[in-house]
Amino acid sequence: MDKNQQLFDYISNSQYVGCLDDTQADVGFGSAGQQGLSDVVHFYIASDGEKITAVRFQAYGNAQTLASAAFVAQAIDQKAISIARAINYQRINQQLELRAQNRNSALLCEDALQRALDHLEEKYE
Amino acid sequence: MIYLDYAATTPVDPRVLGKMMAYMTQEGQYGNPASLTHAYGKAAQQAVMIARQQVADAIAAQAHDIIFTSGATEANNLAIKGYAEFHQRRGKHIITAKTEHKAVLDTCRYLQQQGFEITYLDPQDNGLIDVQQLTQAIRPETILLSLMLVNNETGVLQDIATISQVAHANGVQMHVDAAQAIGKLDIDVNALGVDLLSISAHKAYGPKGIGALYVSSNPRIRLNPQIHGGGQENSLRAGTLATQQIVGMGEALQIAQAEQATESQRIRELQNRFWQGLQTLGHVYINGDKARRVPHIINISFAGVDSGALLVLLPQLALSTGSACSSGSIEPSHVLQAMRIDKALSQSALRFSFGRFTTQADIEQALQQIIPAVQRLRLISPYYQS
Numbered sequence: 001m002d003k004n005q006q007l008f009d010y011i012s013n014s015q016y017v018g019c020l021d022d023t024q025a026d027v028g029f030g031s032a033g034q035q036g037l038s039d040v041v042h043f044y045i046a047s048d049g050e051k052i053t054a055v056r057f058q059a060y061g062n063a064q065t066l067a068s069a070a071f072v073a074q075a076i077d078q079k080a081i082s083i084a085r086a087i088n089y090q091r092i093n094q095q096l097e098l099r100a101q102n103r104n105s106a107l108l109c110e111d112a113l114q115r116a117l118d119h120l121e122e123k124y125e
Numbered sequence: 126m127i128y129l130d131y132a133a134t135t136p137v138d139p140r141v142l143g144k145m146m147a148y149m150t151q152e153g154q155y156g157n158p159a160s161l162t163h164a165y166g167k168a169a170q171q172a173v174m175i176a177r178q179q180v181a182d183a184i185a186a187q188a189h190d191i192i193f194t195s196g197a198t199e200a201n202n203l204a205i206k207g208y209a210e211f212h213q214r215r216g217k218h219i220i221t222a223k224t225e226h227k228a229v230l231d232t233c234r235y236l237q238q239q240g241f242e243i244t245y246l247d248p249q250d251n252g253l254i255d256v257q258q259l260t261q262a263i264r265p266e267t268i269l270l271s272l273m274l275v276n277n278e279t280g281v282l283q284d285i286a287t288i289s290q291v292a293h294a295n296g297v298q299m300h301v302d303a304a305q306a307i308g309k310l311d312i313d314v315n316a317l318g319v320d321l322l323s324i325s326a327h328k329a330y331g332p333k334g335i336g337a338l339y340v341s342s343n344p345r346i347r348l349n350p351q352i353h354g355g356g357q358e359n360s361l362r363a364g365t366l367a368t369q370q371i372v373g374m375g376e377a378l379q380i381a382q383a384e385q386a387t388e389s390q391r392i393r394e395l396q397n398r399f400w401q402g403l404q405t406l407g408h409v410y411i412n413g414d415k416a417r418r419v420p421h422i423i424n425i426s427f428a429g430v431d432s433g434a435l436l437v438l439l440p441q442l443a444l445s446t447g448s449a450c451s452s453g454s455i456e457p458s459h460v461l462q463a464m465r466i467d468k469a470l471s472q473s474a475l476r477f478s479f480g481r482f483t484t485q486a487d488i489e490q491a492l493q494q495i496i497p498a499v500q501r502l503r504l505i506s507p508y509y510q511s
Contacts, residue, residue: 007437017505035508036468039431042507058507060429063437066505 003097007067010096016073018056020044025123026053030116032108039065041108043073043116045084049124052076052084065105068092072109084117127487128443131328131480132277132305132422137373138330138481144376145332148172148369158366159357169368176375180337183378184303184322185313192338192358193371197304198228199351200323200338201271203362204300205232207348208269208321209241216266220297222246222254223463224278229271229302230459242266251414252281252464256291263295270297274312275305278460278476279413280422282310289318298346304328304336308381309389309421314339320346326370330481331377335370338362384481392479393420395488399477400425402492406499408509412466412474422478424461426470429509430502435475438498442491445476 019042022029026046033040039061046054055077059069071092076084092098092106128136137145147153148169156165158173174188181188194200209219221233223245233243244262249255254272263270270292274285289299300321306312308329314322325336340346340361348361355363381388400423403409408428427435432446446458461471477491503509 004437004440008440011434011438011505012501019507040507058505060506060508061431061434063431063434066434066502 004063006096007063010067010070010074011063014057014070014073016056016070016077017058018044019058020046020054020056022119026120028116028118028120028123030112030114030119032111032115033061035060039105039108041065041069041112043069043112045076045113045116045120047081047120047124051080052078061108062102062105064096064098064102065108067096068098068105068109069112071095072113076113081117081120084113087113126441126443127491129477129479129483129487129491130443130445131483132280132476132478133445134327134333135330135480136482137332138377138380140380141331141373141376145369145373148372154368156368158368159355169366172368172372173366176371179375179379180324183307183312183382184324184339185315186322186339187342189359190339190342192340192361193366193374194336194338194362195334196327196336197302197323197325198336199362200325200336201226201228201300201302202232203338203348203351204321204323204340205229205269205271206236206351207361208298208300208346209236210349211347212268213241216264216268218242218244218264218267219269219271220244220246220259220262220267221271222248222273224248224252224276224281224460225271225273226277226302226304229273233271248464250464250466251417252276252279252412252460253414253417254283254288256284256287259288260291260295263292263297267295267297269300271300271302273302273305274317275303275310275419275422276413276460277305277422278458279424279464280305280418280420280478281413282306282417282419284417285317285319293318305422306419308378308385309419311385314341320344326374326377329377329381332370332373335367335374337374388481389420392483395479395483395485396420396423398485399423399479399488399492402488403495406496410470412461412464412470421480422476424474424476426466426474427499428470428473429506430473430499432473432475434502435473435495435498438501439494441494445478446474 042058044056057069089106089110154168156169158169160166307324322339327333412424
């Protein structure tokens with residue numbers, strides 16, 4: 001598939017755009033990047049303690065970052081938390097065939113995801 | 126696909142191609158214009174003469190002041206380096222602006238390495254050069270001022286007539302890069318007061334690979350040639366003249382000049398409709414002076430989105446984030462940076478450029494694609510508040 005078409009599809013068609021109320025006990029929030037300095041990714045993840053029951057993302061930056069976030073959201077929805085934990089930047093790179101200059105997008109998404117899962121874990125402890 | 130990147134290049138007008146074809150094949154006049162010992166060469170020379178006059182007419186110059194080059198980039202190199210090298214005993218200071226095309230900036234940087242001092246003027250926020258600031262930058266050793274007539278990224282129209290008066294009053298010669306202006310505006314080198322003027326054909330529906338440098342003969346401007354061997358173009362630019370390219374350039378400029386008034390009005394109306402259509406989005410901004418600009422180019426920032434992401438969501442539109450010569454780079458536009466455009470807005474900027482084959486339907490279809498794409502990206506953004 002044409003790379004740009006793949007990015008287009010992820011960005012245009014993702015059903016996971018938006019946010020969840022992270023003040024809720026079952027919702028974790030994670031963010032990576034800094035406004036004005038880099039691309040930014042936010043993940044909101046709801047869980048029942050074992051499985052991810054809802055996920056939303058927000059992102060600002062290049063198409064690779066937005067598509068990476070959309071892919072991650074799709075990949076972890078309704079999955080076990082352990083599966084979500086295993087999503088790393090290599091997996092994202094592989095899925096989106098990111099070029100070297102765009103791989104930071106995958107790193108941002110991995111960081112934001114892990115922070116959201118950490119936040120969720122803290123709430124369940 | 127809808128082409129909205131006329132500032133990058135234009136398709137060759139079929140009328141131009143028709144004229145060019147007569148000078149390419151065995152059935153046509155394919156002789157070397159310097160081969161005056163036979164009819165083939167003489168016919169080619171005649172064609173070049175006619176085209177040279179057509180190019181001269183397009184800028185209200187004399188034919189003998191036109192030097193053909195491979196394009197505006199080469200013309201800029203010849204003008205700036207050629208002038209600097211010839212006149213360096215008089216002084217080694219050149220003034221240009223941070224918003225110039227890389228063809229000028231990189232040439233100036235090269236001269237810096239050769240010991241010249243270059244002042245890069247900051248534009249005002251609207252992209253126009255402050256004449257006061259320019260006057261203060263001129264020194265006794267300043268020999269050349271190089272500014273573009275129309276900015277390739279923003280479409281801002283510089284007040285060259287006033288600026289050249291200031292330059293000449295201070296004994297400084299004036300070079301103008303008119304690559305984006307040719308065929309779109311009335312250009313009169315005498316009214317503008319320029320000594321050197323660079324143009325190319327491919328932005329005016331002519332072929333790529335051909336341009337020209339106007340070199341004033343009154344007063345006579347002396348240059349060091351940059352390409353040697355053969356003595357063509359008054360020994361200023363050696364190399365066999367590309368007859369078909371030159372014929373194409375002449376024809377393209379003649380057509381553009383004849384149709385310029387009506388075309389400009391038509392394109393202005395297209396741009397107005399385009400801009401009006403984008404207002405439904407809110408938080409969209411024109412980069413560059415609102416009044417002193419050409420209708421063909423408009424640079425717009427869409428708050429809350431990244432221009433690279435927006436381009437991916439517009440696969441049916443041929444667009445640019447800035448200069449084609451630098452759109453392969455991930456660096457922000459040096460023009461918008463120099464204008465001190467807010468960084469986030471600079472990163473959200475796209476250049477839209479319209480032309481002879483742009484239709485009302487193209488504008489409406491472009492709007493139908495751009496508006497939902499921007500809305501989608503703003504929805505995804507954590508920062509955009511509608």
